[in-house]
Amino acid sequence: MTPLSPFVDISQRWLRFWGEWLLGWWQILYIGAQLMVLAFSPSSYRTSQRKVMFLKLYSATAPLLASYVLMSALVSLIVIRIVVTTALTYGLSHFALEVLIRTLVLELLPLSVTLVVAIRYTMPEGKLVREMRARGEFSEQWRSGGDPTRDELLPRVVAGVFAVFLLAALSGFVALVLAYLSVYGFHTWGFPGYTRSVGQVFNPVISLVFCLKTLFLSLAVSVIPIVFRPRADPNDPTGANAEIKVLARLFTVILLIEVLSLIGNYY
Amino acid sequence: MDTPSIPPKPVAHLELKARLLILLLLLLMLGAVAYVMVARGVFERTQKLVLVADDSEGIVVGMDLTFSGFPIGRVGRIELSEEGNARILVDVPLNDAHWLRTSSVFTMESGFVGGTRIRAFSGILTDPPLPDGAVRKVLRGDAKAEIPLMVSSVRELVANITALTSNDAALSGSLRNVQTATEKLNGASGGLGLLFGNETDSKKIISTLDRTNALLTRLDKLAVTADGVANKTGSLVTKADGIVSKTGTMITKADNQIFGQSGVMKDAQATVVQLNGLLADTRNSLKKVDAVLVEAQAVGSNVKDATTDLGVLRAEVESSLRTVDHLVQEINRKWPFARNNELKLP
Numbered sequence: 001m002t003p004l005s006p007f008v009d010i011s012q013r014w015l016r017f018w019g020e021w022l023l024g025w026w027q028i029l030y031i032g033a034q035l036m037v038l039a040f041s042p043s044s045y046r047t048s049q050r051k052v053m054f055l056k057l058y059s060a061t062a063p064l065l066a067s068y069v070l071m072s073a074l075v076s077l078i079v080i081r082i083v084v085t086t087a088l089t090y091g092l093s094h095f096a097l098e099v100l101i102r103t104l105v106l107e108l109l110p111l112s113v114t115l116v117v118a119i120r121y122t123m124p125e126g127k128l129v130r131e132m133r134a135r136g137e138f139s140e141q142w143r144s145g146g147d148p149t150r151d152e153l154l155p156r157v158v159a160g161v162f163a164v165f166l167l168a169a170l171s172g173f174v175a176l177v178l179a180y181l182s183v184y185g186f187h188t189w190g191f192p193g194y195t196r197s198v199g200q201v202f203n204p205v206i207s208l209v210f211c212l213k214t215l216f217l218s219l220a221v222s223v224i225p226i227v228f229r230p231r232a233d234p235n236d237p238t239g240a241n242a243e244i245k246v247l248a249r250l251f252t253v254i255l256l257i258e259v260l261s262l263i264g265n266y267y
Numbered sequence: 268m269d270t271p272s273i274p275p276k277p278v279a280h281l282e283l284k285a286r287l288l289i290l291l292l293l294l295l296m297l298g299a300v301a302y303v304m305v306a307r308g309v310f311e312r313t314q315k316l317v318l319v320a321d322d323s324e325g326i327v328v329g330m331d332l333t334f335s336g337f338p339i340g341r342v343g344r345i346e347l348s349e350e351g352n353a354r355i356l357v358d359v360p361l362n363d364a365h366w367l368r369t370s371s372v373f374t375m376e377s378g379f380v381g382g383t384r385i386r387a388f389s390g391i392l393t394d395p396p397l398p399d400g401a402v403r404k405v406l407r408g409d410a411k412a413e414i415p416l417m418v419s420s421v422r423e424l425v426a427n428i429t430a431l432t433s434n435d436a437a438l439s440g441s442l443r444n445v446q447t448a449t450e451k452l453n454g455a456s457g458g459l460g461l462l463f464g465n466e467t468d469s470k471k472i473i474s475t476l477d478r479t480n481a482l483l484t485r486l487d488k489l490a491v492t493a494d495g496v497a498n499k500t501g502s503l504v505t506k507a508d509g510i511v512s513k514t515g516t517m518i519t520k521a522d523n524q525i526f527g528q529s530g531v532m533k534d535a536q537a538t539v540v541q542l543n544g545l546l547a548d549t550r551n552s553l554k555k556v557d558a559v560l561v562e563a564q565a566v567g568s569n570v571k572d573a574t575t576d577l578g579v580l581r582a583e584v585e586s587s588l589r590t591v592d593h594l595v596q597e598i599n600r601k602w603p604f605a606r607n608n609e610l611k612l613p
Binding site for chain 2: 050051053054055057058059061062162165166169170172173193195196198199200202203207
């Protein structure tokens with residue numbers, strides 16, 4: 001052992017850490033880009049692929065559909081009641097609808113959909129993909145002439161994106177209906193005014209930012225857990241540390257997207 | 268970890284279900300796009316209204332133009348005119364355009380809470396409708412603009428209060444004087460000491476008060492005496508009242524007797540009329556006498572012949588004189604010519 005060995009040891013550990021960190025992001029971007037190219041390639045949706053694609057779409061969306069819509073309706077109802085009552089108390093009822101649409105439809109619901117899809121579908125699927133890799137199934141597919149990126153990863157990513165879009169649209173629709181019913185009751189006379197309020201919120205900039213935010217959130221929640229492959233740790237046989245690392249990267253990206261969307265909406 | 272992955276459970280009608288989900292998503296997305304377009308008024312037929320304001324602060328594209336609290340138009344564009352004014356281009360749907368008339372007034376208000384609001388007021392709805400592309404000046408009312416003025420006033424007020432409450436201020440001096448006065452009030456000499464400033468003068472006042480009290484006691488006694496006198500005077504006055512009332516009655520009676528229906532005055536007037544008649548008769552008689560005398564002189568020579576006529580004439584004169592004498596006596600009997608004819612024996 002030379003006197004410089006502790007310093008060298010620390011430097012090597014730092015280098016390895018930052019190298020893995022950068023490699024992880026590169027992996028996400030590189031394979032993510034490949035998946036985007038594949039997603040826009042018609043050959044990815046040929047008849048032989050379609051069955052897998054349908055299966056993944058269904059398994060990503062159907063189990064969440066009823067439970068998530070019910071849960072989001074309940075949360076929306078609570079938020080709507082709080083906002084409407086508070087607005088009435090302070091004599092600001094004309095701002096209540098705008099606040100509700102902005103908080104629920106634009107911010108809370110897309111974020112909650114992202115997290116639910118991540119926890120209920122993409123994170124478990126990502127773990128499965130990592131186990132398949134560990135078992136060498138991907139190499140075997142390559143050898144047998146298949147393409148695991150197209151056959152295994154793409155259906156899962158497309159299913160994740162689809163689930164986020166469908167659940168966000170459905171929960172947004174339910175929230176809008178509940179907001180109308182909470183403010184106007186079961187009458188139709190308030191519909192023109194309500195539509196006008198919705199139109200005021202969804203100006204071109206807000207609409208564009210909302211669509212982009214939902215798209216990037218769905219991509220992040222679909223690509224990162226499935227593509228990112230932390231280095232195998234012999235001290236972590238259950239893979240819990242790897243899950244935490246995936247979750248940390250996912251949260252980082254979600255936070256970044258949220259911040260950017262807020263900047264786009266309100267600055 | 269080397270266990271091969273378990274194949275997923277087969278799903279009945281998988282393709283149909285998946286297609287339904289895709290269809291649902293497409294419907295939701297297309298519906299959302301269509302709804303937002305309707306909500307933004309993309310499919311509405313509109314007419315233009317140009318509002319000219321000196322400042323476009325607080326105005327944003329998409330904000331409403333309201334009439335009686337209902338949105339009837341939407342700001343579509345804001346531009347700067349060649350005169351340096353803000354031109355706010357409002358799209359008013361044709362369905363709602365009938366609320367705007369040529370006499371409509373437009374205001375732009377900024378409250379303390381919330382954004383700027385543009386309002387339309389149409390007082391006379393029978394006026395001609397506002398034409399497409401009409402340019403109107405918007406009246407501006409900005410509550411926030413009052414804040415600097417208010418702050419300046421408050422600052423001035425605070426400065427005045429500070430000046431009032433400073434140690435060398437008049438108010439402070441007055442308060443000190445009040446404190447001194449209060450101390451004097453609470454002191455041995457009390458309020459009189461406060462009024463006169465020294466104890467000697469206050470003692471003089473007290474002795475004056477004592478003397479005044481004594482004087483008042485004497486005045487009380489005098490007042491009692493005066494009360495007795497007043498009582499007597501009262502009885503006298505009562506008697507005088509009785510006399511006066513009696514006198515009044517007498518006067519009334521006298522008045523009735525003199526000026527009443529059968530009063531003396533009326534009799535006197537009738538008597539005077541009669542007297543006037545008698546005097547006229549007398550004058551005529553005397554004229555006749557004069558004529559007779561003239562005739563008597565003319566026929567002096569024939570006296571003897573006329574003795575018979577003279578005797579008759581004389582009888583007439585005597586008769587007239589008796590009448591006069593009787594009349595004079597009657598007058599003398601009446602008031603106020605009556606004489607006391609009563610004979611008083613010694």
